[in-house]
Amino acid sequence: MDLSGVREAYETGGFDEADLADDPFAQFQRWFGEVEAAGYWEPNAMVLSTVTADGWPSARNVLLKKVDADGFVLFTNYTSDKAVEMDVSGRAALTFSWTELRRQVRVTGTAERLAQAESDTYWATRPRGSQLGAWASDQSAVVPDRATLEAAYAEAEDRWADRDVERPGHWGGYRVRPSMVEFWQGRPDRLHDRLRYCLDGDGGVWTVERRAP
Numbered sequence: 001m002d003l004s005g006v007r008e009a010y011e012t013g014g015f016d017e018a019d020l021a022d023d024p025f026a027q028f029q030r031w032f033g034e035v036e037a038a039g040y041w042e043p044n045a046m047v048l049s050t051v052t053a054d055g056w057p058s059a060r061n062v063l064l065k066k067v068d069a070d071g072f073v074l075f076t077n078y079t080s081d082k083a084v085e086m087d088v089s090g091r092a093a094l095t096f097s098w099t100e101l102r103r104q105v106r107v108t109g110t111a112e113r114l115a116q117a118e119s120d121t122y123w124a125t126r127p128r129g130s131q132l133g134a135w136a137s138d139q140s141a142v143v144p145d146r147a148t149l150e151a152a153y154a155e156a157e158d159r160w161a162d163r164d165v166e167r168p169g170h171w172g173g174y175r176v177r178p179s180m181v182e183f184w185q186g187r188p189d190r191l192h193d194r195l196r197y198c199l200d201g202d203g204g205v206w207t208v209e210r211r212a213p
């Protein structure tokens with residue numbers, strides 16, 4: 001398939017330093033509100049990139065569940081490939097692709113597990129079916145067939161029949177604390193706006209730089 005003829009026009013408005021919020025979290029929330037208003041399906045989907053112990057890049061979609069001044073929060077299985085990779089490297093990158101709005105946000109930072117109480121709080125909001133699924137799926141492991149998965153789910157249903165499903169110890173959240181957050185706005189003639197917040201040393205001060213598109 002040759003996609004070289006696919007062209008997109010970038011006729012949206014610009015994005016200048018003067019438009020930026022004081023910190024990347026406020027700026028993210030501003031853009032996220034606009035993405036939600038635009039009617040995206042799963043506007044909180046993001047690519048989580050990690051690196052394996054032997055240096056291979058590794059990327060997959062996950063859902064952003066919370067963002068505040070402490071960082072970006074996601075949930076997963078602690079025995080999954082991504083979790084092992086974050087535990088070993090302590091690092092992660094996130095990419096939000098909101099192409100209908102000609103926008104992208106990139107995040108790089110440290111990755112750490114949430115406190116158990118924080119994972120418990122979110123677990124309690126999950127639909128029962130998702131909770132049972134977390135017990136049934138040994139995420140990232142090889143499974144012989146679909147029937148094995150369905151049998152594990154049925155087993156979880158029996159085990160937790162008539163009572164609340166507890167959070168498995170192997171399931172919980174991560175917080176990505178950014179040291180870099182870049183906002184990209186598509187513009188005509190490939191002169192896109194790239195404005196990047198960088199955390200300055202230990203002082204916790206965000207500086208902004210413009211990068212060539």
Ligand SMILES: Cc1cc2nc3c(=O)[nH]c(=O)nc-3n(C[C@H](O)[C@H](O)[C@H](O)COP(=O)(O)O)c2cc1C
Pocket residue numbers: 042045059060061062063064074075076077080081082083139140
């Ligand atoms: C839109 C979308 C959202 C997803 N959200 C999550 C999520 O929040 N947590 C998760 O563990 N997997 C999520 N997944 C599945 C992951 O992409 C991936 O298949 C799974 O986590 C296993 O990844 P790993 O083997 O690299 O650890 C999502 C997939 C898609 C397509």
